[in-house]
Amino acid sequence: MSFQIKALSPATFQHLFPLSSQELAAHGAVRVTANKQPGFPCRVSLVDAEVGEELLLVHYEHHSADSPFRASHAVYVRPGAVQANLSPDEIPLQLRSRILSLRGFDQSGMLLRAELAEGTDLESVIESVFAIPAIAYIHLHYAKPGCYAASVHRST
Numbered sequence: 001m002s003f004q005i006k007a008l009s010p011a012t013f014q015h016l017f018p019l020s021s022q023e024l025a026a027h028g029a030v031r032v033t034a035n036k037q038p039g040f041p042c043r044v045s046l047v048d049a050e051v052g053e054e055l056l057l058v059h060y061e062h063h064s065a066d067s068p069f070r071a072s073h074a075v076y077v078r079p080g081a082v083q084a085n086l087s088p089d090e091i092p093l094q095l096r097s098r099i100l101s102l103r104g105f106d107q108s109g110m111l112l113r114a115e116l117a118e119g120t121d122l123e124s125v126i127e128s129v130f131a132i133p134a135i136a137y138i139h140l141h142y143a144k145p146g147c148y149a150a151s152v153h154r155s156t
Contacts (some may be wrong), residue, residue, distance in 0.1 A: 001127050001130050001131075001138040001154070002088045002089055002090050002154070002155035003089060003126050003127075003130065003152050003153065003154060003155050004086065004152070004153050004154075004155040005046075005084075005086050005090065005091065005095070005140075005150050005151070005152050006059070006085075006150060006151045006152070006153060007043060007044055007045065007046045007083050007084040007150055008044050008075070008083070008150075009044070009078070009083055010044045010077075010081055010082070010083055012060075012084045012141060013056065013058060013077045013092070013126075014103060014126065015046070016029055016056055016058065016077075017056065017079045017120065017137075017148050018020070020104065022139050024056070025038055027057040027058070027059075027118060028058065028059030029056050029057060029121070030056070031037065031054060031055075031056060031057075031058050032054070032055055032056070032057050032076075033052060033053070033054055033055075034048075034049035034050060034051055034052065034053045034054075034055060035051060036051060036055055037050055037075050037133055038094070038097060038098075039053050040053070040055055040076050040143070040147065041076055041094050041098075042055065042076055042078040042081050042150065043060075043075040043076065043077060043148070043150065044076055044077055044078065044081040044082070044083050044084070045078060045081040045082060045083070045084055045093040046077075046086070046091075046095070046150060047077055047081075047084075047092070047094060048079075048094055049076065049142055054078075054079065055076045055077060055078050056076070056077050056079070057074050057075070057076055058074065058075055058076075058077055059071060059072060059073075059147065060073065060075045061077075062139065062148035063105075063109065063139060063148075065105070065108070065109020065110075066108075066109065067108060067109035067110050068110075069103075069105065069109055069110060069111050070109070071148075072149045073141075073148050074147055075147060075148055087122065088155040089155070091119070091122050091123065092138060094149075095119050095122060095140065095150065096119040096120060096122070097119055098119050098128060098143070098144070098149075099116065099118055099119070099142075099143040099144065100114045100116070100117050100118075100122065100140050100141065100142065100143055100149065101114065101116055101140070101141040101142075101143045101146070102114065102116075102117060102125055102139075102140060102141075102152075103138065103139045103141065104124065104129040104130070104135040104137075105135065105136060105138070105139070106134045106135060106136055107134075107136045112132060112135055113129050113132055113135065113148070115128070115129060116143055122139075126152055130154060134153075136138060137151055137152065137153050137154075138151065138152040138153075140152060147150075
C-alpha cells in the first residue's frame, strides 16, 4: 500500500512572522531560536532548524474534526520555509530520527487505532494502520513531547 506524508502549508503561518512579541502572544505564539540540532522540527519543510535559526512556536489546531478527538498542540515553523513536497512512500529524515505516535482516524474524525513506532520502522507501521479499511488518514506525533508532526494519506 502506498502512502503520502503531508506537511503544513506555509500560508497558514505567514501573517505571524512580522508580528511583535506581544502580537504573537495574542495568537498563542512565541519567537524562539534553535539551540540544538535536531530539536526544532519545522512542520512546513519537515526539516529541523539549524542552531541559531529563528522559528515561531505556534499553537495549531491540527485535528479540527467535529469529534471528541478534535486536537491542537504547539508546532515549530521556520520563516520562509517551503512546504515539503514528498514523493509517495517518502519519509523525511526529521521523522526517521524520532519515536512517533501514529493515530489512525476514520472519515468522521474518530480514532480507530493508535501505535508507536521508531522512525526507522515507519513504513511497516503505516501499512498496518492503513490495513484497516475504515481508516481515512493518520496523524503522526512526536511521541515524547506529543506534538503534531504531519499527516499521512493513502496514495492514489
